Amino acid sequence: MTELHLWLRHEVRTTERRTPIVPSDARGLVENGVTLTVEESPQRIFPVEQYEAAGCRVVPAGSWISAPTDAVILGLKELPDEPAELRHRHIFFGHAYKRQPSAAALLGRFTAGKGALFDLEYLVNDTGRRLAAFGFWAGYLGAALAVLQHRGRLAAPLTPTDKDALDATLRPVAGDEEFTALVIGALGRSGRGARVALRTAGVEPTSWDLEETHDLDRPALLAHDVMVNAVLATTPVPPFLRDVDLDTPARRLRTLCDVTCDVGSPLNVLPVYDRTTDWEEPARRLREEPPLDLIAIDNLPSLLPKESSTDFSAALLPQLLDFEVGGAWGRCLDRFHQACRELGLEPGA
Known part of the structure; x- marks a missing residue:
């Protein structure tokens, strides 16, 4: 060399x-x-x-x-x-x-x-x-923040921590309501990290990958309380969520985390937002009634x-x-x- x-x-x-x-x-x-x-x-x-x-x-x-x-x-x-x-x-x-x-x-x-x-x-x-990839930790942090936001325990601004301290905040406590969660891209590095974080939080997620997204069941997607997108698209695919979906009366989805953050790209599978969130404002309200919060931070593993x-x-x-x-x-x-x-x-x- x-x-x-x-x-x-x-x-x-x-x-x-x-x-x-x-x-x-x-x-x-x-x-x-x-x-x-x-x-x-x-x-x-x-x-x-x-x-x-x-x-x-x-x-x-x-x-x-x-x-x-x-x-x-x-x-x-x-x-x-x-x-x-x-x-x-x-x-x-x-x-x-x-x-x-x-x-x-x-x-x-x-x-x-x-x-x-x-x-x-x-x-x-x-x-x-x-x-070499940060995918596991991106998925882990994305799902962790989604859990904390959904449970009303996400504090801003975010600060770096260690895994033991983060896991302590993820574990359910008395009064926490049960909720459903969906991980899309569940078999990749980020998806695996997201699933581990959700299980730490006491939630067994629904796991979708290529087979389930090939013919997307959008009503089933919207029937979950929390969704974590961990798909790294390399070719254009139909979007998983559209603006019209967010206004569907039957939408149960309340917390959306986009680990991939392809905002602005033609490959974006979640073209329902136009800017990422950050450590100062980790979650942003996309809809008021019923509420829907977005987390889309592009350097999650730095937490x-x-x-x-x-x-x-x-x-x-x-x-x-x-x-x-x-x-x-x-x-x-x-x-x-x-x-x-x-x-x-x-x-x-």
Whole structure:
């Protein structure tokens, strides 16, 4: 492997406390000859001193902009708006390949600077299965917040916690009414996490996957009290919910959590809302009578930053040790090139 220089950047989103590489795995990279530069970050769940002790070089937050051109910039969520031209290779979740409203602007920055995006969502094996994902924890947190909202115990603003503390709030207490819950996409990572959280809350969910959504029984969907959408659509499918469904008099559905958050994309299976919710306002009322509340937070696993980061890092570590070998990373780069050309952009990397 050509000597690899990874540059772990600070996340600009103030509620993003996760990291794609935890200190113990950073040590593994360093011991295998990878140069690892780590930016200081006031919110990252692991203090920068732990990375320094693992053999990493520490630099100020945001200094990746002036990093050597051969450095590979590693992060999770969105980049700052500047610089306008991105000249490095970046690894993060770009959310730009499903014709989202911001896709052209982001990919245009890469083509202008002749950089490249290795989107972690498209880091897959030869059968298309993602090699590193936060899906389980996204589903777990999504279902957990839906339970708390439905039971009137969701407090805002949200704050990061640990699994033991969260589970304690999920368990039913005297006076809690029974309710029904539906998980769509139940067999995937996110769906599995959602089912585990609901069972912790004392609820055995109805589980739907491809077979049940192929010929959707919408009245049966609306007959549940809580619904968690964990479907990651890759091709257009008929929506699971439409505005007209929300106004159906027989609707029993009261709490809706969209783990996938494909708002603005043609692949969105829940085109009944136009903006996500966040840690300050985790739930938003979509209908008043009868009430229907929406939870659609696009960085749910950051509410359990230590657990979710540790799992993700363990999966990503072997992929980083094989960076530039081809295979999964080559497929990642091909998908970037395809996305650029679909928008009429000519990739430079």
